[in-house]
Amino acid sequence: MGQHIPQIEKKHGRWSIDYAGLYQALRLKPFRELIRKPQISQRLASLLGHEVLCWRSQFFHKLPGTDETPWHQNATFREAGKYAKLQPTQETSPAIIQLNAWVALTDSTPENGCLRILAGSFTDARIDYLYNFTPNNKIFYLSLLPLSPVYLYHAVKVAFYGRTFNKSALVLFTALKLIGEDFFDQFEVKDIKMKAGECLIFSSLNMHASYPNSSKTQGRFSFVARCTANHVKVAPYGKDMYSTDEGLIEYDIPDVSTFQVYGNDTYGYNKILKE
Template identity: 30%
Template sequence: MTQQSVDFALDSAEIEQFHRNGYIGPFDLYDEGEMEQNLQRLRPKLINTKASIYSQKQAVSGSTNLANYDRHLDVDFLAEHITRPEIVDRVSSLLGPDVLCWRTEFFPKYPGDEGTDWHQADNFSNVAGSKHPQIVWPEDSEFGGTITVWTAFTEASVETGCLQFVPGSHKTMHYDESKVMTYDPDSINKVEKDGIRRGFFGYDYRQLQKDPDWSPDESKAVSQVMRQGQFIIFWSTLMHASHPHSGLTDRMRLGFAARYLPTQVQVYPHSDALQEFGGAASLDKYGAVMVSGEDRYRHNTFVDHTVNGFRFPVR
């Protein structure tokens, strides 16, 4: 069992705010100087993807960028980051005492890059090229999705492409994730929607719309400006996007997303490989991380402790 602090737990008003809007924050985690030092030490480790559980050596097919998924399983700083009480206490306030982190991803945005298109994610099946959901909530659950904790490893401003949310939009799904989007890497940075360059890393979320004539009400959108070292918490079913990088500065924007679930949710229950963005990699080395409480369900694979830099799945 993981010992948990309650120092950073959300109060009742904050919990109500989260359920109303679908997000809460930003919160302070690192000061800017500390985060910059962490980032400088982190960069060489991120470039070296040989230790990644989805390294090219482990790839099942294709030239995959999946090597930078789940780097908390081989990079100590990221392993510590996802278990920070400033994050875990708040997430546990929303999901209950037994919580796992099932996935992490980096979201870089370079000068001139397009914005991320408006989207929602419930079971994460659509980008996998199959109808298999990546996460499965119990049948009697009132909702699905995952809680995402997005940390600004660099400053996130409108100019550098910060997140955008439509408050309250997490309660209605406008996309059908039983459909499959077509991956087209040639479309990256080349799609314009309503006068703004927006894409989804080679996918077009319009292919999943339940109503082809529907479009998000961007008049209600709120830009999530964050200083370096802050994080924000939101439901993956919240309508979210990001601004394009204006190119007015040569500094990239780097976000790190950690995704959390209560332990009753099944992770990758129908898959033995992760398939996204034109590539596939084996899940043989994958394991979720318990960050709070204990696992009472025994239907997920977890990683145990680190031994000589490697984390071993517990099955």
């Protein structure tokens, strides 16, 4: 991310391991070996195929008093950028363009902010579609919101300058209006309680969220490997946008941003860490 983004995040008191920990498995071999363990890698391969890479690794540290993470889903990870970061070269179900291997490094409970999953919602990608539609159609999107001047003021701030998860929450609110049904009634909400060392594999297209950390002393810490098949081109444009309190900042994605999890790469689309 260079130096500019960390400086902005530190200035606003937001710099943490959640951001500093991006791509760190490229440097920390024990975390690469963790995801390569048969208990994880073979399950990923059973869904993604016999060539699997990790395209992004990160840590999540939910400190006591941290707010909830709003419901969201993602298939190709456009996020705040101009383009999708994952571009399959073969026909692929949106539900398995990528999978998360979410490893609990501490116990994860409703009190310290455990994950919540809307089981089966990977079959309905409309909210992800609207999330990708919104950045190119902000005026249309804002026209769908309530006419309260105060609400619109905050909505415009979020739409143009807000952080990724704030935008997700705003898009979800509008999406539920457009869908015209109670989206959440179709599926069962499951709280994912985990012991340290356990791993959950799930599609990012499955709607997921987390509780606030309401404990006084117990943090929730996890490591996540985002994995995809080797036939998927990862960030082919080499750049992405990062959402800060001072607006969107473009940055260069690491030249080598992936590592092999299972099998050997026969496609050559991505620069994979040499070990």
